[in-house]
Amino acid sequence: MDKKIRVLIAKPGLDGHDRGAKVIARALRDAGMEVIYTGLRQTPEMIAGAALQEDVDAVGLSILSGAHMTLVPRLLDLMKANGQETTPVFVGGIIPHEDAVQLAALGVKAVYGPGTPTTRVIDDIKKFTNPV
Amino acid sequence: MTLAEKAAAGDRLSLARLLTMIESAVPQGLDALDELYPKSGRAHLIGITGPSGSGKSTLVNRLSLALAGEPSTEKKVAIIAVDPTSPFSGGALLGDRVRMRDLADRPDIFIRSMATRGALGGLARAAGEAALLMDAVGFPYVLIETVGAGQSEVDIARLAHTTLVIEAPGLGDDVQAGKAGILEVADILVVNKCDKTGADAAAHSLAVMLEIGEDLRKEAGDPGTVKWKTPILMTSALNGEGITALADTIRAHHEYLSESGDGEKRSQARALDMLERLIRERLFSAWQDEGEQEHYQQAKMDVIQRKLSPRKAVNKLFSQV
Numbered sequence: 001m002d003k004k005i006r007v008l009i010a011k012p013g014l015d016g017h018d019r020g021a022k023v024i025a026r027a028l029r030d031a032g033m034e035v036i037y038t039g040l041r042q043t044p045e046m047i048a049g050a051a052l053q054e055d056v057d058a059v060g061l062s063i064l065s066g067a068h069m070t071l072v073p074r075l076l077d078l079m080k081a082n083g084q085e086t087t088p089v090f091v092g093g094i095i096p097h098e099d100a101v102q103l104a105a106l107g108v109k110a111v112y113g114p115g116t117p118t119t120r121v122i123d124d125i126k127k128f129t130n131p132v
Numbered sequence: 133m134t135l136a137e138k139a140a141a142g143d144r145l146s147l148a149r150l151l152t153m154i155e156s157a158v159p160q161g162l163d164a165l166d167e168l169y170p171k172s173g174r175a176h177l178i179g180i181t182g183p184s185g186s187g188k189s190t191l192v193n194r195l196s197l198a199l200a201g202e203p204s205t206e207k208k209v210a211i212i213a214v215d216p217t218s219p220f221s222g223g224a225l226l227g228d229r230v231r232m233r234d235l236a237d238r239p240d241i242f243i244r245s246m247a248t249r250g251a252l253g254g255l256a257r258a259a260g261e262a263a264l265l266m267d268a269v270g271f272p273y274v275l276i277e278t279v280g281a282g283q284s285e286v287d288i289a290r291l292a293h294t295t296l297v298i299e300a301p302g303l304g305d306d307v308q309a310g311k312a313g314i315l316e317v318a319d320i321l322v323v324n325k326c327d328k329t330g331a332d333a334a335a336h337s338l339a340v341m342l343e344i345g346e347d348l349r350k351e352a353g354d355p356g357t358v359k360w361k362t363p364i365l366m367t368s369a370l371n372g373e374g375i376t377a378l379a380d381t382i383r384a385h386h387e388y389l390s391e392s393g394d395g396e397k398r399s400q401a402r403a404l405d406m407l408e409r410l411i412r413e414r415l416f417s418a419w420q421d422e423g424e425q426e427h428y429q430q431a432k433m434d435v436i437q438r439k440l441s442p443r444k445a446v447n448k449l450f451s452q453v
Contacts (some may be wrong), residue, residue, distance in 0.1 A: 003156060004222075004247070004249075026225065027134045028223065029221060029223035030220075030222060030223060032221050032223045034217075034224045034225065034226060035224065036229060037226065037230065038229045038247050039230035039233070044238075045236075046233065046237065049237065050236065052148055053243055053244055054144055054244065057147075082144075
């Protein structure tokens with residue numbers, strides 16, 4: 001039977017710019033993935049809950065507010081508490097290089113800045129996931 | 133503990149894993165479903181269908197809160213939200229959670245998005261199995277939201293105990309209402325977005341269509357086996373209007389089902405439906421495995437090249453068996 005990669009695309013925090021998240025969601029769908037899109041202004045608790053219930057193979061976060069060093073570690077903690085510490089997390093947005101290094105150290109698989117080709121994101125997700 | 137036992141005990145990750153396995157037909161998941169089957173049959177399965185943009189997801193959000201009551205650690209409401217798989221890429225954009233943000237933090241509510249994966253009829257291929265699992269692990273209410281459905285996507289009525297058809301003002305005239313097969317499957321008709329102009333007119337044309345159907349049945353001398361009179365309710369999922377009344381009507385329908393014996397009939401039909409579907413699938417795969425591949429390939433070519441009609445090709449295939 002088909003193995004489908006299921007990806008959660010979420011937009012934590014308070015900024016309202018969701019075009020990037022929508023572009024990625026659409027690109028992943030067109031690459032044959034099932035994308036669960038949760039919309040704007042999600043708390044880390046909401047995102048972790050959705051990742052759990054949807055049993056996703058990867059989580060993609062779009063953050064443009066600058067709050068990534070608060071939001072991402074919190075989400076990673078919650079996912080760990082839920083038993084999903086091995087589920088890869090990707091972050092896209094405006095992330096300074098030194099923060100990206102720290103996020104990687106915390107376990108984030110990749111950080112994408114503006115202008116990243118969607119094909120790179122697709123390839124990364126395929127590389128890091130192993131769906132049922 | 134097995135995954136099935138853990139899921140029944142309330143472990144949400146195990147439940148989520150099982151849903152994935154069932155959806156992808158992984159044997160471990162299907163075995164777990166077999167193990168849990170005797171525990172199923174207790175939940176109230178509620179189908180929510182209607183056209184795209186009628187407000188199904190927003191209504192599910194409100195309705196779930198009304199059915200669940202105060203937050204608790206008990207299992208209360210499971211939601212299966214179906215969106216279409218792209219026929220071109222095989223991918224899907226599952227966006228029903230966007231409208232269900234009030235449910236995101238509830239430990240007693242579980243939402244699962246499912247893609248149709250090629251199934252027609254408005255449901256995901258494994259929606260029936262997923263609903264069975266939610267039922268068996270102890271959710272008293274299982275809400276199944278179909279893809280945006282127009283006129284003939286009525287599979288939900290065979291799966292659910294209570295089918296809600298959601299309409300909204302401005303989506304079509306009364307002739308649309310007349311041809312829509314989904315009206316016939318409605319146990320409860322909902323005119324959502326009743327805060328908008330045209331809601332009364334929409335309710336009126338639905339009422340007229342229901343009356344015409346009723347009159348024609350009487351004229352034909354059909355006393356009707358169904359005693360339930362489909363109500364038309366007005367809601368505004370946006371501001372919460374009419375939601376309590378809707379939840380009450382859903383419960384009333386459930387009572388009607390158990391008192392009239394209709395519920396038992398539907399429940400048996402549902403179980404037999406699944407049995408039949410699995411027999412069909414098994415027969416097809418057995419037939420495929422039996423080495424008729426050569427003839428099958430030939431038949432495909434004949435049909436593609438228009439040498440044989442599909443019907444003739446099937447006749448030929450089975451005369452060769």
